[in-house]
Amino acid sequence: EAFNANVASAKALNAFIVETPEKALAAADAADKAKAAGEALKPLSGVPIGMKDLFCTEGVQTTAASHMLEGFKPTYESTVSKKLWDAGAGMLGKLNLDQFAMGSSNETSYFGNVISPWRRGGGDNAALAPGGSSGGSSAAIAARLCPAATGTDTGGSIRQPAAFTGISGIKPTYGRCSRWGIVAFASSLDQAGPMARTVRDNAILLETMAGFDPRDSTSLDLPVPQWEANLSSDLKGKTVGIPREYRPDGLNAEIAALWDRGIEWLKDAGAQVVEVSLPHTKYALPTYYIIAPAEASSNLARYDGVRYGQRELPDGAGLQDMYAATRAAGFGPEVKRRIMIGTYVLSAGFYDAYYTQAQKVRTLIARDFEQAFEKCDLLLTPTAPSASFALGEKQADPLAMYLNDIFTVPASLAGLPAMAVPGGLDSQGLPLGLQIIGKALDEQGVLNAGLAIE
Numbered sequence: 001e002a003f004n005a006n007v008a009s010a011k012a013l014n015a016f017i018v019e020t021p022e023k024a025l026a027a028a029d030a031a032d033k034a035k036a037a038g039e040a041l042k043p044l045s046g047v048p049i050g051m052k053d054l055f056c057t058e059g060v061q062t063t064a065a066s067h068m069l070e071g072f073k074p075t076y077e078s079t080v081s082k083k084l085w086d087a088g089a090g091m092l093g094k095l096n097l098d099q100f101a102m103g104s105s106n107e108t109s110y111f112g113n114v115i116s117p118w119r120r121g122g123g124d125n126a127a128l129a130p131g132g133s134s135g136g137s138s139a140a141i142a143a144r145l146c147p148a149a150t151g152t153d154t155g156g157s158i159r160q161p162a163a164f165t166g167i168s169g170i171k172p173t174y175g176r177c178s179r180w181g182i183v184a185f186a187s188s189l190d191q192a193g194p195m196a197r198t199v200r201d202n203a204i205l206l207e208t209m210a211g212f213d214p215r216d217s218t219s220l221d222l223p224v225p226q227w228e229a230n231l232s233s234d235l236k237g238k239t240v241g242i243p244r245e246y247r248p249d250g251l252n253a254e255i256a257a258l259w260d261r262g263i264e265w266l267k268d269a270g271a272q273v274v275e276v277s278l279p280h281t282k283y284a285l286p287t288y289y290i291i292a293p294a295e296a297s298s299n300l301a302r303y304d305g306v307r308y309g310q311r312e313l314p315d316g317a318g319l320q321d322m323y324a325a326t327r328a329a330g331f332g333p334e335v336k337r338r339i340m341i342g343t344y345v346l347s348a349g350f351y352d353a354y355y356t357q358a359q360k361v362r363t364l365i366a367r368d369f370e371q372a373f374e375k376c377d378l379l380l381t382p383t384a385p386s387a388s389f390a391l392g393e394k395q396a397d398p399l400a401m402y403l404n405d406i407f408t409v410p411a412s413l414a415g416l417p418a419m420a421v422p423g424g425l426d427s428q429g430l431p432l433g434l435q436i437i438g439k440a441l442d443e444q445g446v447l448n449a450g451l452a453i454e
């Protein structure tokens with residue numbers, strides 16, 4: 001009942017900022033020609049893909065959903081998007097997102113919020129958030145506008161929107177996908193990954209997107225495994241940990257029930273299930289909301305009106321005036337909030353109290369995972385503390401919005417692979433997502449458990 005009730009027209013979702021059907025068609029034509037000529041097809045020949053508008057695409061406007069970059073046409077192609085085109089895929093367009101990937105509902109976009117194709121059952125017509133920041137990607141896939149899209153995940157931006165819209169998405173181990181040509185938010189956390197309807201599609205896409213890139217100093221110099229060929233939903237011999245700190249008092253009953261179902265599915269697939277502890281979990285959110293804004297404030301210093309996009313040059317203005325006017329007009333309120341938090345925690349008087357402290361806690365969180373993984377191979381948790389919420393519902397309260405990231409930020413801080421897979425519908429008919437977190441470099445284990453749940 002709920003599904004697609006909202007798709008009066010694809011445009012109404014506002015999922016795309018720029019459409020490039022000619023590029024998708026060119027890829028389809030190339031695939032047809034290759035087929036007719038009896039040539040071998042490439043892994044993604046003719047597949048139309050939506051690109052989150054955080055990936056620089058040569059000659060095609062790239063905005064990070066910010067007024068600051070409106071009209072910016074990069075002269076280069078991001079490594080990840082280039083790999084997709086080299087594998088035969090074609091770009092369908094640039095997908096909407098939260099401005100500079102800061103947000104959990106897609107409402108911080110300069111180009112207007114995306115609308116989820118889902119509605120609650122029972123005649124409730126409230127427009128719902130597709131999640132964020134990769135909300136254009138999740139809405140477009142859920143509404144069947146494209147079979148696959150790219151996302152980026154700094155603190156949950158692939159996983160939470162996937163959960164909100166009933167699709168799958170994987171954030172690989174930090175360093176698997178090159179960050180080169182992706183508009184930077186928080187460089188020590190940012191990771192690209194695929195979003196698609198099935199676990200298998202995610203495996204196929206990730207194989208193309210991943211791989212060493214000398215242009216990203218944090219890129220992992222490792223071969224890309226054959227994740228798709230090795231997919232298996234047989235979890236015999238695997239132990240799955242259930243972190244007790246992810247079940248706080250007051251956990252939404254439907255989310256708790258979802259989690260219990262997930263545990264049963266993994267047991268049915270042959271896994272052993274044990275309880276584990278990640279004692280520093282409660283510090284993950286405050287740690288993330290110090291480190292991510294700190295890095296953002298540094299990364300976003302480049303938007304000064306000189307080198308990229310917008311420039312505001314009031315009459316008689318000097319250089320400082322131009323910087324101030326450009327940044328005042330170019331950045332949205334959430335971006336400004338993050339820059340202010342970031343510059344505050346990095347300032348001489350507060351650096352040790354906040355930033356250094358947060359870095360230490362980040363290490364403790366990473367150690368929690370290492371210790372838990374001495375007792376298990378994978379972790380199973382919910383992806384988000386609730387189903388999708390109504391647009392506008394949390395907009396006035398940044399803290400309520402940040403709380404939505406509570407289950408996704410720990411794996412980001414530890415750089416671990418993590419995936420969201422659909423776990424069924426809640427009592428209002430909305431999708432809920434389960435999250436699987438793996439050891440560093442164990443995308444295979446994560447994908448296999450995802451397949452067992454799917």
Ligand code: GLN
Pocket residue numbers: 101102103104132133152153154155156157158185292405
């Ligand atoms: N919602 C989180 C934030 O606002 C995560 C965003 C992301 O992963 N890009 O920072």
